[in-house]
Amino acid sequence: MPARNSLKRLTIRDVAKVAGVSTQTVSRVINNHPDVAADTLTRVQTVIKDLGYAPDILARSLIRGRSHTLGIVAFGLEFYGPSRVLTGIERQAAELGYSISLNLVHRPELADAKTLLASLQARRVDGVIWAIPEIGDNRARAREISTAAALPLVFVNGDPTVVGAPLIGIDNLAIGRLATEHLLALGARQVGVVAGPNDWWEAQQRLAGWRQALTAGGLSVDETLVAVGDWGAESGRLAGQSLLERHPKLDAIFAGNDQMALGVMYAAHALGRRIPDDLAVVGVDNIPEAALFWPPLTSMRQRLREAGAQAVRLVDSLIGESDDSPGAQVVSPTLLQPELIVRTSTRGV
Amino acid sequence: MPARNSLKRLTIRDVAKVAGVSTQTVSRVINNHPDVAADTLTRVQTVIKDLGYAPDILARSLIRGRSHTLGIVAFGLEFYGPSRVLTGIERQAAELGYSISLNLVHRPELADAKTLLASLQARRVDGVIWAIPEIGDNRARAREISTAAALPLVFVNGDPTVVGAPLIGIDNLAIGRLATEHLLALGARQVGVVAGPNDWWEAQQRLAGWRQALTAGGLSVDETLVAVGDWGAESGRLAGQSLLERHPKLDAIFAGNDQMALGVMYAAHALGRRIPDDLAVVGVDNIPEAALFWPPLTSMRQRLREAGAQAVRLVDSLIGESDDSPGAQVVSPTLLQPELIVRTSTRGV
DNA sequence: CTGAAAGCGCTTACAG
DNA sequence: CTGAAAGCGCTTACAG
Numbered sequence: 001m002p003a004r005n006s007l008k009r010l011t012i013r014d015v016a017k018v019a020g021v022s023t024q025t026v027s028r029v030i031n032n033h034p035d036v037a038a039d040t041l042t043r044v045q046t047v048i049k050d051l052g053y054a055p056d057i058l059a060r061s062l063i064r065g066r067s068h069t070l071g072i073v074a075f076g077l078e079f080y081g082p083s084r085v086l087t088g089i090e091r092q093a094a095e096l097g098y099s100i101s102l103n104l105v106h107r108p109e110l111a112d113a114k115t116l117l118a119s120l121q122a123r124r125v126d127g128v129i130w131a132i133p134e135i136g137d138n139r140a141r142a143r144e145i146s147t148a149a150a151l152p153l154v155f156v157n158g159d160p161t162v163v164g165a166p167l168i169g170i171d172n173l174a175i176g177r178l179a180t181e182h183l184l185a186l187g188a189r190q191v192g193v194v195a196g197p198n199d200w201w202e203a204q205q206r207l208a209g210w211r212q213a214l215t216a217g218g219l220s221v222d223e224t225l226v227a228v229g230d231w232g233a234e235s236g237r238l239a240g241q242s243l244l245e246r247h248p249k250l251d252a253i254f255a256g257n258d259q260m261a262l263g264v265m266y267a268a269h270a271l272g273r274r275i276p277d278d279l280a281v282v283g284v285d286n287i288p289e290a291a292l293f294w295p296p297l298t299s300m301r302q303r304l305r306e307a308g309a310q311a312v313r314l315v316d317s318l319i320g321e322s323d324d325s326p327g328a329q330v331v332s333p334t335l336l337q338p339e340l341i342v343r344t345s346t347r348g349v
Numbered sequence: 350m351p352a353r354n355s356l357k358r359l360t361i362r363d364v365a366k367v368a369g370v371s372t373q374t375v376s377r378v379i380n381n382h383p384d385v386a387a388d389t390l391t392r393v394q395t396v397i398k399d400l401g402y403a404p405d406i407l408a409r410s411l412i413r414g415r416s417h418t419l420g421i422v423a424f425g426l427e428f429y430g431p432s433r434v435l436t437g438i439e440r441q442a443a444e445l446g447y448s449i450s451l452n453l454v455h456r457p458e459l460a461d462a463k464t465l466l467a468s469l470q471a472r473r474v475d476g477v478i479w480a481i482p483e484i485g486d487n488r489a490r491a492r493e494i495s496t497a498a499a500l501p502l503v504f505v506n507g508d509p510t511v512v513g514a515p516l517i518g519i520d521n522l523a524i525g526r527l528a529t530e531h532l533l534a535l536g537a538r539q540v541g542v543v544a545g546p547n548d549w550w551e552a553q554q555r556l557a558g559w560r561q562a563l564t565a566g567g568l569s570v571d572e573t574l575v576a577v578g579d580w581g582a583e584s585g586r587l588a589g590q591s592l593l594e595r596h597p598k599l600d601a602i603f604a605g606n607d608q609m610a611l612g613v614m615y616a617a618h619a620l621g622r623r624i625p626d627d628l629a630v631v632g633v634d635n636i637p638e639a640a641l642f643w644p645p646l647t648s649m650r651q652r653l654r655e656a657g658a659q660a661v662r663l664v665d666s667l668i669g670e671s672d673d674s675p676g677a678q679v680v681s682p683t684l685l686q687p688e689l690i691v692r693t694s695t696r697g698v
Numbered sequence: 699c700t701g702a703a704a705g706c707g708c709t710t711a712c713a714g
Numbered sequence: 715c716t717g718a719a720a721g722c723g724c725t726t727a728c729a730g
Binding site for chain 1: 706707708709710
């Protein structure tokens, strides 16, 4: 059977032969080892350049026990949040010299943590970033398995209260609270919510933030003001329409993301409600298009790219530590704070 | 120096020892080799399961000369198109047993094909999918280098006329033509364009399609009806506003993507133009939100996920061929056809 | 049906 | 400063 890349791959031996040195010396040159005579160095470097030699990363990884690859378990890139996080991960990883092994999970509730991690470990990733939504017990399992296998693993988003689980997330409670406080400050008296799916941690937290703000503002919490969507715009329209029909006095809606907010505004237009005069609307994510919705949408900005980048730095430091002293590290979770971006959809309630 | 994953990685030798066979036999079991006695087979399988052994992919790849990894060179996941393509790639790759090495390029015009491909090849990827926009001479260089290195490479999108370059793309000329024909069929007499950046192949093609449809419809091509954006919504607003102010009789606009179409509609609202009565608007991509824009946006659907999936199947077949008979293969490019999705923004011009 | 030997391409101690 | 030897974890012919 012929070798894969037909043109007979160049090895360290070829370089050694041409340069008239041992493979060991070539290895020293490749790895910037100091103990190489100046003229030997230049000679070997010239040969490497002339031949166009590049060391085989696989062989090196095998021997060093480090692949300089990060396993990324991610979800639905069609969505804004996940793709932002991934962008941040990839960029920071590249800067730190890691390459990325991407594993997309399409149904997080079905994701099998064991199989996923086993396959990543078989590929000898140095660490894992687990960035799929927290649904069911996947995370607990992933945590167990990675600890048992001494595989550095960092979570992005999700429940930060799991003891000792390294996690970079966004303060979703603050998202719900700040958005609702903003609406109350504008004079809204009846604030509805279009929440994300119940089984999403993020959705629960944002809802809890809404309750918190109402209570703090001296208002009672009316659970009939909560409608649930699936993060998609059409679900936002349905939920918004239902809320507006059931509660004629509703004067504000907090939507769990900008897509659902778009749907809410659609429903409001269709019912002849003016935004923001009759109804104020706040979304979450601050997607680039939000500024050009009609009217421009107030939204909660999350630093998702930053979260991805921090996750990489964290897993990198865990990898470094496990090189020195194997064993589980305890790291307290980091929550990034959201920021309110005010636009026309909440001006002048 | 302690080994990376502290708990001393299990090897084929450990399994062999416990099962009381040679490593060779264990290898046969792992690889479903037929020549293994039934009882030996079950014994070894039991040991593998009990120990939780999984073969080291790196070592296997080193010896077989195949890593079962695909190098993906992709771009700006914040955008809808690229992330859809990547989703299609990842899913098909997983089905065919490939893992994905993701390399994002943030400025395609600066992408250095040589460095990128060298690093992918050093990691022994079996093939490459080049999915960054065609800007400058990157593609020509990538094609050269990959051919010289006998590295299977498939392009996604871009100019299909490069002789022999394996490519899966979308018929962008058809996008521009069909969108414009639709507007003309509705009775539009003056159709403006908000095009994507000039240096993007896709933008040029869509523009060419617009010209083609006008000419075919017996109308003259007025180049002052072309404004250029950067694919972002805000640029669409600026371009749309400028077109509407300069051409009071404009009755339709073809926008190069849905984000820019959103900006165009914003500009139209701001200027008091009713959509579609005064101005019909068509976008491209058919993003999920388009159906809930105000009004719902007519758009050109592209099968981007399908393009990604086909690219994987194509590179897989090239990899298979190069195993048998090394040498460049000539493959004719595939162009997927777009589809017009009609919504309110073009009904009743 | 099974095992001893050689080797994928590199690096790591160990001598000198 | 440099090289001969051993080995990372696996697979591939080659015997038997």
